[in-house]
Amino acid sequence: MREFDEKSVTAAVLARMDDCQDARFKQVMTSLVTHLHDFVRDVKLTEAEWITAIQFLTDTGKMCSDKRQEFILLSDTLGVSILVITINNPADGGTTDSTVLGPYYWEGAPELPLGANLAVGVKGEPTYYSGRVLSNDGSPIAGAILDVWSGDGEGTYDMQMEGDVGMKARGRIRTDAQGRYSFRSIKPEFYPVPTDGPVGRMLNKMGRHPMRPGHIHMIVSAVGHHAVTTHLFAAGSQYIDSDAVFGVKESLITPFAKHPAGTAPDGTKLDVPFYTVNYDFRLRKG
């Protein structure tokens, strides 16, 4: 076959994979090509729109660096990331829901003792986090790891701060024999995803804001269990109903109880108000 009309060209592209040795790759590419062609036909994409798309993808690639992943941002803001996560980590009515990893995870945060302050010298309202890590049968998991990270109290991550400030508001906490964890950090605030690149321009043209509601990230893992990549969202945070990356799940929204200045849970005397959060994580065995 060497001549195609606007319908038969799709079959021609697919037929070229007859010698593909990787059955899964062939399946994925078959679906991708079919949907991509259907999209072009559905909207009757013009030649000017096509070259605009080529330029957008090229600009998105050029924006990527060690500290910036614009294609992940594109995937996040088009709801593709949360869709992939939801498909691969279906809610099973009991274990903690997953949400997006986001672009600010930094492997190798230091392990800190229970009760440690992750946010020494970091702007923001003091917040004491505590709770347990449980197996799906309800039994506490000793030695589970919470790998925690967040921006500061203004929503700025260490990676975005001026100069090479190193790790801030990050740490790994290990549960005790009763499966309990505790640490101090800040109350996370809403912030915009990066808007100075192609994805920012896309959001603007879509009529969308770039904000994420206040949240703190963690990967919770334990031997003999499936790890979960998740957030806790501050109940009542602005934009909680319109997260720019569609990451909010009801089960991950938790109250931040406000307390007047005084003695904190760890005995520290604080001359500013502080918050407490209590949340239990449940991991699936296997």
Added chain:
Amino acid sequence: MREFDEKSVTAAVLARMDDCQDARFKQVMTSLVTHLHDFVRDVKLTEAEWITAIQFLTDTGKMCSDKRQEFILLSDTLGVSILVITINNPADGGTTDSTVLGPYYWEGAPELPLGANLAVGVKGEPTYYSGRVLSNDGSPIAGAILDVWSGDGEGTYDMQMEGDVGMKARGRIRTDAQGRYSFRSIKPEFYPVPTDGPVGRMLNKMGRHPMRPGHIHMIVSAVGHHAVTTHLFAAGSQYIDSDAVFGVKESLITPFAKHPAGTAPDGTKLDVPFYTVNYDFRLRKG
């Protein structure tokens, strides 16, 4: 709405465009998001496959330069480019078919006199091209422009040659009062699209060869007519049934008549065999 399952997330993303002011952009993005999500659901894309896709797109962006457009190559090899061209330039039974522009067009080739040799100093078998440019009513068009380019007789374009060789095998030819054109160049040979980047790795994994059959490019334009971006393909060229970019149309395949060494159509004495090609282009009024 703030919590989504793997189906409702699509509606949530689309609803975020309620404030979009550009109706066409909204239409295109609505279709794109819908198909993209359908693709992810259809194949149940894994998290590992998702990150592989992110890395592929990033690498494709990084490969783009002034002399290389890897996203156009991706579009070409997935049949998207020819689909867009076919939708926007439907065959109307009479006028010359369009095909892909390809990555080697270089604006501003010199205008040369009728009969000029575009390929002075370029490797390849001498070929004399001639014919007419006609309007769709059959009347000849005087002063039509053929903007012509090709690789050399081994399929290598000037842009790919070692060093800064400037324009080779390119030129613009203007039809005479009877709508006639003529020029000399080389017989184009099959060649591979660039395979040293992400698209080359994709083709390999798909079990596909990267070859394009021998062809010469031209944009044919005239006042009062729609310009056509097209090729002439050498009849019998290897890979004519499996062009890596799906650009072949039957109407664009033309015989290259071989002649023994001797007197060429322009009176030149040649001590090697040469070819002649005769092809009439027809442009749509409007």
